Amino acid sequence: MTSQTNANTPTTDQIRRAPKVLLHDHLDGGLRPGTVVDLARETGYTGLPATDPDKLALWFHQAADSGSLERYLETFSHTVGVMQTRDALVRVAAECAEDLAEDGVVYAEVRYAPEQHLEGGLTLEEVVEAVDEGFRQGELRARENGRRIRVGALLTAMRHAARALEIAELANRYRDHGVVGFDIAGAEAGYPPTRHLDAFEYLKRENNHFTIHAGEAFGLPSIWQALQWCGADRLGHGVRIIDDIHVRDDGTVELGRLAAYVRDKRIPLELCPSSNLQTGAAASYAEHPIGLLRRLHFRATVNTDNRLMSHTSMSREFEHLVEAFGYTLDDMQWFSVNAMKSAFIPFDERLAMINDVVKPGYAELKSEWLFRQTASTSGSAESED
Numbered sequence: 001m002t003s004q005t006n007a008n009t010p011t012t013d014q015i016r017r018a019p020k021v022l023l024h025d026h027l028d029g030g031l032r033p034g035t036v037v038d039l040a041r042e043t044g045y046t047g048l049p050a051t052d053p054d055k056l057a058l059w060f061h062q063a064a065d066s067g068s069l070e071r072y073l074e075t076f077s078h079t080v081g082v083m084q085t086r087d088a089l090v091r092v093a094a095e096c097a098e099d100l101a102e103d104g105v106v107y108a109e110v111r112y113a114p115e116q117h118l119e120g121g122l123t124l125e126e127v128v129e130a131v132d133e134g135f136r137q138g139e140l141r142a143r144e145n146g147r148r149i150r151v152g153a154l155l156t157a158m159r160h161a162a163r164a165l166e167i168a169e170l171a172n173r174y175r176d177h178g179v180v181g182f183d184i185a186g187a188e189a190g191y192p193p194t195r196h197l198d199a200f201e202y203l204k205r206e207n208n209h210f211t212i213h214a215g216e217a218f219g220l221p222s223i224w225q226a227l228q229w230c231g232a233d234r235l236g237h238g239v240r241i242i243d244d245i246h247v248r249d250d251g252t253v254e255l256g257r258l259a260a261y262v263r264d265k266r267i268p269l270e271l272c273p274s275s276n277l278q279t280g281a282a283a284s285y286a287e288h289p290i291g292l293l294r295r296l297h298f299r300a301t302v303n304t305d306n307r308l309m310s311h312t313s314m315s316r317e318f319e320h321l322v323e324a325f326g327y328t329l330d331d332m333q334w335f336s337v338n339a340m341k342s343a344f345i346p347f348d349e350r351l352a353m354i355n356d357v358v359k360p361g362y363a364e365l366k367s368e369w370l371f372r373q374t375a376s377t378s379g380s381a382e383s384e385d
């Protein structure tokens with residue numbers, strides 16, 4: 001007989017259908033391989049390492065997996081390279097929304113750096129408007145296919161550049177037009193977020209929201225700066241907070257001051273397991289800090305980071321976690337509600353997404369075992385007759 005616990009362990013199909021919430025996904029890290037090939041041809045981009053979509057997909061995955069930062073960064077030079085026209089941006093954004101919806105994502109915040117899409121002569125404003133149009137088109141097409149998704153944009157400034165304030169102002173200007181917040185990304189080493197204090201202080205004065213890539217490759221000082229100097233609402237990754245958590249031999253746990261602060265203040269951690277494995281922040285899914293962070297009730301969320309480079313999706317991330325930690329539909333719901341609570345859209349809309357979309361979706365999935373059991377019981381009764 002199927003036990004309740006086993007019935008609650010999601011199948012691959014249930015994981016895909018479960019309503020998922022995504023807070024950390026890069027637009028230039030999630031293109032369809034075939035689209036990269038198409039856009040390169042259309043825009044005259046000649047730098048691609050392969051023009052067969054399957055071979056190109058494999059190349060992206062292997063380059064990201066190689067352990068070489070140089071090769072990893074090269075992958076983005078190609079995706080960004082083909083995203084320099086209005087049409088290209090609209091298409092990539094629309095397909096992003098469609099692909100996420102197809103994967104069962106109901107709410108996503110997708111980020112990109114407008115300053116990286118100016119080589120074809122677009123202005124920052126034109127970039128933001130093209131991506132927004134793409135997201136709206138994708139939402140519409142998903143709806144036509146019977147799927148509902150809402151996508152908001154996060155505008156990213158690059159840590160090594162000096163345009164953070166300008167991008168923060170751009171995010172603020174478009175906050176009622178599809179942009180829900182701001183982010184800062186790029187190599188952590190040598191580029192502390194405190195370099196961009198003016199941008200963060202500006203956003204705080206405007207009562208706007210931002211997340212900061214911190215505590216991925218770099219450790220606790222980066223997380224501490226992002227929170228206590230810059231005032232980040234969320235941590236992009238934040239996985240190294242584990243360095244401030246000590247598990248004693250008897251299994252009891254001691255939190256350092258920073259880890260305790262992060263947990264007490266319910267600071268959302270945008271954890272990206274597959275991406276962390278590729279950058280060496282964890283050795284395997286089973287050893288990924290998300291297991292301990294979930295047990296300790298940190299505000300942990302599950303994210304994709306770069307779907308193309310990491311050959312992943314929200315469903316794949318959850319498949320890995322279900323396998324590594326035995327997570328159930330209740331765990332998936334917990335992560336999804338955590339993410340929805342941490343989104344940058346208004347409180348009443350977050351609450352409605354949780355109560356009207358996320359929870360009913362999981363309740364439906366959790367009830368399926370009852371009907372499977374009824375079906376098999378009536379089936380066996382029939383055969384006995």
Ligand SMILES: [Zn+2]
Nearest residue numbers: 026213236305
């Ligand atoms: Zn990221």
